[in-house]
Amino acid sequence: MSDPTIADWLGVGANLITTFAVAAGVLIAWRQLEAWKGEHVSKRRAEIAEQLLSAAYEVRSGLHATRSPMEFVSQDEGGRQDATIKVKWERLRSYAEYFDRLRTAQVLQEAFWDSEKISASVKELFDARATVLAAMHVLINLEFRENSSNEESDFYHELMRDMGAVHSKNDTLRSKIDEAVETLKGELLPVIRMDRKVK
Numbered sequence: 001m002s003d004p005t006i007a008d009w010l011g012v013g014a015n016l017i018t019t020f021a022v023a024a025g026v027l028i029a030w031r032q033l034e035a036w037k038g039e040h041v042s043k044r045r046a047e048i049a050e051q052l053l054s055a056a057y058e059v060r061s062g063l064h065a066t067r068s069p070m071e072f073v074s075q076d077e078g079g080r081q082d083a084t085i086k087v088k089w090e091r092l093r094s095y096a097e098y099f100d101r102l103r104t105a106q107v108l109q110e111a112f113w114d115s116e117k118i119s120a121s122v123k124e125l126f127d128a129r130a131t132v133l134a135a136m137h138v139l140i141n142l143e144f145r146e147n148s149s150n151e152e153s154d155f156y157h158e159l160m161r162d163m164g165a166v167h168s169k170n171d172t173l174r175s176k177i178d179e180a181v182e183t184l185k186g187e188l189l190p191v192i193r194m195d196r197k198v199k
Helices: 006-067 082-094 096-112 116-141 150-163 172-198
Strands: none
Touching: 006 082, 006 096, 006 116, 006 172, 082 096, 082 116, 096 116, 116 150, 116 172
16 A cells, blocks of 8 residues: 555645535525525514504504494484494494404414414404403394383493494493503514514
8 A cells, every 4th residue: 555645645745625615605504595494484573564564554444433423313212223223234344354364364474473362462452342242242133111110221331332332431331442452563573673674
């Protein structure tokens, strides 16, 4: 066996340099892929946050418009509010698309990140809609008489408050709706703004 020549050592050195260059290239490509993936996820999270917040604002507007005590249609025979209830029912139905968008955005949000506050706030908005719809449903079928007991009268007025037909200084449902949207705003705006910093 002969001693290695300079050419042999140069060949070994060239192979080592080639191996290190390939390894460095793979490492750089992997890091770039991870950075791109992180940027893509961040951008997608911001888009979902924008969709969710936008839908929440529309849902709040719809609930407030539906519950506005300023809109009253003349009473039916016997002092019933059926016409008003039907107008409010149709108005709330006209916002169904925004409730659908809110639910879709929430599902997407839960797929990308978990937030108990966001889930609870979205649930609060859907609960508010259910409360208003339930009040309308009961009121349209309720026979209220002026000589009703205090308990029946309180129940009737509570339903009217839930539907928004009576102005109340302590409108707890309105407060819950506004608080839910403010919580969503507090949770989602940082996600949206973070994406703006990434770009």
